[in-house]
Amino acid sequence: MFLAWLLALLAAAGALFLGEVMGKPPCVLCWYQRIAMFPLVLVLGMGLLSSDARSVRYAMPLAGVGWGIAAYHLLVFWGVVSEGLVPCGKGSSCADADVQVAGMVPIPLLSLAAFTGILVALWMARRRAKA
Template sequence: MTRRDGLRPRPVLLAGTLVAATATLGSLYLSEVLGLVPCELCWVQRILMYPLVVVVGVAAVERRPAVARTLLPLSTLGAVVAGYHSYLQATATADTCGAVSCAAVQYRLLGLSVPNLSLVAFLLLTLVGVVCLRSVTGATRVA
């Protein structure tokens, strides 16, 4: 299925799969290789991200842009949680997140904390979902 503006959902879904896989492998690297302990909000983000590797990956193979109906709720909720987590870190808000403080910055990459990176990934996946949804509904680009 091709949109009127020529954007095909399959490459977008493949890019989304790459984003989700990178986020998943990155989180596993941080905990399993570097030994960082995830806080409770990190676990929620993992729960929302990990299935997206398979969900979006299968949709890319099957050329199924209707996956947006599954992708968007998970990616949007993940962005909200990651945004809140980033806010906690930015304001150094004391929290009762569990054994590991959700406000603690344990690792940075390119100046971004892990929740910041997670937020970027979830926002990119939300964009993938919006593009796919537009291709399914036949919406045209607003100039």
């Protein structure tokens, strides 16, 4: 569970760094991913502090929803899904080239990797708790 919390903390810090320090405004889908990621830091952190394995039960749906949004965002970025199907109305585009780190790694790919890592870590923690 510590690994899942650490991944969530790093992803949340990275999102805040990109938005606040580097000045990259988040698109609508990025905001939805943040809505799923930021509470994971608190839920998993509180579970670690109180040694409560039940926090995995609360964190898995958040991570699963975030993973789905990140996967969808990546499909939009790659052009598989039309940007017209995206709830982007105001703000930056969900498929813009500005949604990349160092001009080559898409932010939705980083988000998908973080959510995947969190889900794997939570799944392992759940299996360990049942054993």
